[in-house]
Amino acid sequence: MRSDTRTAYHPRMTISPPFAPEGNVLVVGGGLVGASLAIALDAAGCRVTLVEAAAPRTDAQPSYDERNLALARTTVNGLDSIGVWTLTAGQATPIRHIHVSRAGEFGSARLDAKKHGVDALGWTLPARELGTALLRRLDTCKQLVRLAPASLTGLTKFDDGWRAEINTPEGTQHIDAALLVGADGTESFVRAQLGIEADVHDYQQTLFVCTVTPERDPENRAWERFSDEGPIAMLPLGERRCGLVLTVDTDVAADVAGLNDADFIALAQKRFGWRLGRLSRPGKRHPYAIKRVAARSLIAPRAVLVGNAAQTVHPIGAQGFNLGLRDALTLAELIAESVDPGAQDLLERYASRRAPDREGTMAMSHDLVRFACMPQPLLAPFRSLALLAYDRVPPLQRILARRGMGFRGEPPRAVLERVP
Structure with a gap:
C-alpha cells in the first residue's frame, strides 16, 4: 500500500485567525508516541501544546498499561536521544537471543546479538514503566504546554493553520496552531475530523x-x-x-x-x-x-498522523510502538529543520520518508500472521524451509536482524546513535 499524500478533507468553513499561530504545534494524544513526539519537539526548541484526555498520572493513561513492550534497538536509541531511556533503563531487560518456530514443524530461526555485533537486539520493558519515564521527562520540558485531562471537541481550518476547541476542567480553550498532529490512537478523532478514511x-x-x-x-x-x-x-x-x-x-x-x-x-x-x-x-x-487499521493518507493541509492514528498493526513481531516512535522522531527531525512546521513540502517529505518503513512493516506483520498461522498442511514444508533459510543463510539472517532492530527505509537520525 502506498502512502498517499492526498486527503479527503473538506473544511466546513475557513476563517482568519485573530493572531498568527507562530509555528505552534498542537499534538493531540499523550500516549507513548504522542508524549515522545512532544518531548522531541520541545528539545528542538519548538513551541508545543500537548492535549491528552487522561490525567497526567501513570495509572490514568490507557497506553501506560500492563503490556510488556519489546523495544527494538532503534527505539532504545531514539528514547535515549530525547532523554527518556536513562530514566527507565534500570527496569529494562536486554534481549540477546530470539528464537522463532512453528508448532509441529521442523524449521526454526535463531538470532544472536553477538553474531550481529551488538550487545542486545532489543529490550523488554513494561509499558507502565516507560509511561512513568515519559511523564518524568515531560515535567522537564521548557516550552511545552500540557493540557490534561482535556479533550479536543472541534477543529476549524484557516489559511495558516488550525483553531482547536479544547474542553478542560477550567472551561473551553481555543488554540491556534501551524501544525495539527493526530497521535490519538486507533480510533483517532483527529483522523475522522480531517476526513481521512482508513482501511480496517x-x-x-x-x-x-x-x-x-x-x-x-x-x-x-x-x-x-x-x-x-x-x-x-x-x-x-x-x-x-x-x-x-x-x-x-x-x-x-x-x-x-x-x-x-x-x-x-x-x-x-x-x-x-x-x-x-x-x-x-x-x-x-x-x-x-486485534485489528489492522491503515489511514489512507498520512497528511492533510497543515495536519499529520503518527503512531496508531496512522497505522495500527498486528502485534506479531512487536512492531507497533517501535514503528510509531520512528514516525514521531522523523517528524520532529523535519520540523526542527524547517521555519514553518506545517508547510506542505515538509509534510510531503514526511509521508515520503515514512512510506518504505510503514509499508514494509505493515506488510510483514500482516503477511506473517497469515502465512505462519494458516492451518494449511501443504504450507508446512515451505514454512520450515523459510525458517531454516533465515537461520542458516547469512544475508537473509542479516536482513531479518536489521529489520527486527528497526533499521528499515530512511530512519530518523536520532535512532542511529549507539546505546550507551
Missing part, C-alpha cells in the same frame, strides 16, 4: 498478556511461536519472569478470560511447549482485540 481488517483474534514464571531461566531470550490458533510470545523480564503474549480466536476469548489460573497456564503451556520447563504463577490477564 479485523483479525478476529484477541491478545492476552500477563507475566509468568518459567522453570528455566530464559537467559535474555525472546521466543515467538506460531500455530494454527495464532502466535504466542515469551519475553524475558527481570527476576526470571517472562512476559506472556497469547493470541486466541475472538470467539473463544470470553472462555479464556474466564479460566482459572491453573487452566490458563495449562493452555499457555500447550501452546508454547516445554522449552522453558513448567510455567507457573500467572499475573493478572489483560485482553486486547
Whole structure:
C-alpha cells in the first residue's frame, strides 16, 4: 500500500485567525508516541501544546498499561536521544537471543546479538514503566504546554493553520496552531475530523498478556511461536519472569478470560511447549482485540498522523510502538529543520520518508500472521524451509536482524546513535 499524500478533507468553513499561530504545534494524544513526539519537539526548541484526555498520572493513561513492550534497538536509541531511556533503563531487560518456530514443524530461526555485533537486539520493558519515564521527562520540558485531562471537541481550518476547541476542567480553550498532529490512537478523532478514511481488517483474534514464571531461566531470550490458533510470545523480564503474549480466536476469548489460573497456564503451556520447563504463577490477564487499521493518507493541509492514528498493526513481531516512535522522531527531525512546521513540502517529505518503513512493516506483520498461522498442511514444508533459510543463510539472517532492530527505509537520525 502506498502512502498517499492526498486527503479527503473538506473544511466546513475557513476563517482568519485573530493572531498568527507562530509555528505552534498542537499534538493531540499523550500516549507513548504522542508524549515522545512532544518531548522531541520541545528539545528542538519548538513551541508545543500537548492535549491528552487522561490525567497526567501513570495509572490514568490507557497506553501506560500492563503490556510488556519489546523495544527494538532503534527505539532504545531514539528514547535515549530525547532523554527518556536513562530514566527507565534500570527496569529494562536486554534481549540477546530470539528464537522463532512453528508448532509441529521442523524449521526454526535463531538470532544472536553477538553474531550481529551488538550487545542486545532489543529490550523488554513494561509499558507502565516507560509511561512513568515519559511523564518524568515531560515535567522537564521548557516550552511545552500540557493540557490534561482535556479533550479536543472541534477543529476549524484557516489559511495558516488550525483553531482547536479544547474542553478542560477550567472551561473551553481555543488554540491556534501551524501544525495539527493526530497521535490519538486507533480510533483517532483527529483522523475522522480531517476526513481521512482508513482501511480496517479485523483479525478476529484477541491478545492476552500477563507475566509468568518459567522453570528455566530464559537467559535474555525472546521466543515467538506460531500455530494454527495464532502466535504466542515469551519475553524475558527481570527476576526470571517472562512476559506472556497469547493470541486466541475472538470467539473463544470470553472462555479464556474466564479460566482459572491453573487452566490458563495449562493452555499457555500447550501452546508454547516445554522449552522453558513448567510455567507457573500467572499475573493478572489483560485482553486486547486485534485489528489492522491503515489511514489512507498520512497528511492533510497543515495536519499529520503518527503512531496508531496512522497505522495500527498486528502485534506479531512487536512492531507497533517501535514503528510509531520512528514516525514521531522523523517528524520532529523535519520540523526542527524547517521555519514553518506545517508547510506542505515538509509534510510531503514526511509521508515520503515514512512510506518504505510503514509499508514494509505493515506488510510483514500482516503477511506473517497469515502465512505462519494458516492451518494449511501443504504450507508446512515451505514454512520450515523459510525458517531454516533465515537461520542458516547469512544475508537473509542479516536482513531479518536489521529489520527486527528497526533499521528499515530512511530512519530518523536520532535512532542511529549507539546505546550507551
